[in-house]
Amino acid sequence: MIKLMRRGFIQHKKIILSIGILGPVYMGYFGSRINNILLLMVFCGFLYGIMPLILFARDDKFKADAFGLSLPVTRREYIGSRYLLSWALMLFLFLAGSLLMILVPGGKLTAAMVFNPRLMLITLAFLTVNFGCLMPLFVRIGQVGLLAFLIGLQVLGVLLMVFRNIGSLAVVKKLFHLIPDGITAVQSALGLALAFPVLLAVLALLTYVSFEISVALFRRKEF
Amino acid sequence: MDAALEVTGLRKSYKGFALKDVSFAVPQGTIMGLVGPNGAGKTTTIKVILNLVRRQAGTVKVFGLDNRIEEKAAKIRIGFVHETPAMIEDIPLRDIAAATAPFYPKWDAQLCEGLLREFELPAGKKFKQLSHGMKMKFSLALALCHGADLLILDEPTSGLDPVFRRELLERLSAVIQDGRKAVLFSTHITSDLERTADYVTLMLNGKVVFSSTRDEIRDGWAVVKGGREILEPSRRSLFRAVRETPYGVEALTADAPAARSAFPSAVFDRASIEEIMLFLNPGASHD
Numbered sequence: 368m369i370k371l372m373r374r375g376f377i378q379h380k381k382i383i384l385s386i387g388i389l390g391p392v393y394m395g396y397f398g399s400r401i402n403n404i405l406l407l408m409v410f411c412g413f414l415y416g417i418m419p420l421i422l423f424a425r426d427d428k429f430k431a432d433a434f435g436l437s438l439p440v441t442r443r444e445y446i447g448s449r450y451l452l453s454w455a456l457m458l459f460l461f462l463a464g465s466l467l468m469i470l471v472p473g474g475k476l477t478a479a480m481v482f483n484p485r486l487m488l489i490t491l492a493f494l495t496v497n498f499g500c501l502m503p504l505f506v507r508i509g510q511v512g513l514l515a516f517l518i519g520l521q522v523l524g525v526l527l528m529v530f531r532n533i534g535s536l537a538v539v540k541k542l543f544h545l546i547p548d549g550i551t552a553v554q555s556a557l558g559l560a561l562a563f564p565v566l567l568a569v570l571a572l573l574t575y576v577s578f579e580i581s582v583a584l585f586r587r588k589e590f
Numbered sequence: 591m592d593a594a595l596e597v598t599g600l601r602k603s604y605k606g607f608a609l610k611d612v613s614f615a616v617p618q619g620t621i622m623g624l625v626g627p628n629g630a631g632k633t634t635t636i637k638v639i640l641n642l643v644r645r646q647a648g649t650v651k652v653f654g655l656d657n658r659i660e661e662k663a664a665k666i667r668i669g670f671v672h673e674t675p676a677m678i679e680d681i682p683l684r685d686i687a688a689a690t691a692p693f694y695p696k697w698d699a700q701l702c703e704g705l706l707r708e709f710e711l712p713a714g715k716k717f718k719q720l721s722h723g724m725k726m727k728f729s730l731a732l733a734l735c736h737g738a739d740l741l742i743l744d745e746p747t748s749g750l751d752p753v754f755r756r757e758l759l760e761r762l763s764a765v766i767q768d769g770r771k772a773v774l775f776s777t778h779i780t781s782d783l784e785r786t787a788d789y790v791t792l793m794l795n796g797k798v799v800f801s802s803t804r805d806e807i808r809d810g811w812a813v814v815k816g817g818r819e820i821l822e823p824s825r826r827s828l829f830r831a832v833r834e835t836p837y838g839v840e841a842l843t844a845d846a847p848a849a850r851s852a853f854p855s856a857v858f859d860r861a862s863i864e865e866i867m868l869f870l871n872p873g874a875s876h877d
Contacts, residue, residue: 586644
């Protein structure tokens with residue numbers, strides 16, 4: 368798995384470096400300008416969750432998976448290395464982006480706000496759910512399919528705006544509040560000290576389920 | 591001779607095409623040519639060997655290792671050259687080699703550098719800057735660098751200039767000199783086989799027609815030329831295919847000695863692999 372991660376890093380190092388620099392800078396600036404902290408968390412979770420897929424889309428674009436799978440590796444390891452590389456990248460973006468949000472001059476966020484454990488957990492939860500859903504989808508339908516899916520989401524967003532008078536936006540708001548409300552509920556029930564590791568374990572479990580689904584889908588793929 | 595590769599009863603169905611009980615074995619120290627017209631099932635067979643496509647039935651053993659149960663151990667002994675080599679295109683060859691090397695304990699960095707020089711492939715050049723022939727050479731270099739015991743090459747000579755094509759075939763012959771390694775290469779260029787292959791497996795429409803040594807093919811297969819009387823029903827079973835010409839009948843037999851005693855006055859020509867392919871698959875296109 369480490370060899371595959373190393374291979375991924377060598378093959379995509381320019382892109383990783385670009386994302387690693389531009390991603391946090393962008394989020395740092397964006398975060399320093401925003402008032403709605405929940406919107407910021409959702410946006411972070413969405414943006415960071417998409418970034419690793421840019422790397423794997425390159426494998427898809429260049430049809431490089433056939434050669435990759437001819438190496439002495441199993442498909443499970445192949446997907447496992449993608450999850451590990453993705454999480455390494457996403458955690459870096461998360462930490463570096465959060466740090467820059469408070470360092471940008473004139474920013475509205477303080478360190479206490481950005482590194483608040485509850486908010487960090489909410490961001491991680493959005494990130495886990497977003498990446499956990501996108502990765503199996505990407506494995507199944509590839510970069511073109513994923514692009515179509517994301518465009519579909521945009522169209523859906525526009526439609527929701529158009530039909531907001533029939534309450535469509537309220538439904539979406541409720542959906543986005545599910546995660547912070549759930550975290551609040553667990554915190555109230557268990558207390559912050561216990562809730563934090565329990566919720567992290569839940570996120571790890573979600574990632575594991577996503578990984579198993581991706582492996583099952585990848586095993587069905589032919590090259 | 592122990593088998594380097596044993597393929598038994600492979601089945602794989604697509605819409606409009608199926609591999610039907612494909613079986614053959616490549617003994618150690620030999621080169622096998624997998625030949626057939628386009629669409630015969632050569633590439634699909636190779637992809638099943640590498641687990642790039644799933645099969646409905648059958649087993650593949652690489653030096654006795656099941657390629658599904660002991661996938662990594664089996665693949666570590668294989669060097670593979672794809673018919674259209676595809677890698678991340680915007681990185682230099684040295685990076686591709688560096689990313690590939692750790693997977694193989696027997697990777698020889700010096701040999702790799704030497705091969706890149708010999709094949710005139712600048713290590714700093716990006717993969718996308720290579721022509722098809724150069725990509726083939728690079729893939730071959732990677733396959734050779736880790737001392738693969740079984741080289742599998744899918745149409746390696748297509749797109750190569752005649753000089754390198756001959757060099758490649760000579761190199762393949764050199765690979766098997768130690769008597770332990772083996773080469774399986776698919777092609778539809780039958781002249782490559784006549785020059786290099788010890789064994790030939792002919793595939794048509796997803797089936798193996800024969801898998802034999804070149805000597806067995808030379809001695810067993812023949813084209814019988816004569817009048818219509820050679821088609822009499824009692825001896826028709828000697829022929830695998832028949833075609834009529836303005837001057838009489840030409841028939842393909844897989845049992846030349848029996849046909850010779852049955853038709854002592856007929857004319858017998860050696861059946862080349864191309865001739866066999868044309869007889870058995872008259873509509874096929876090949877070089």
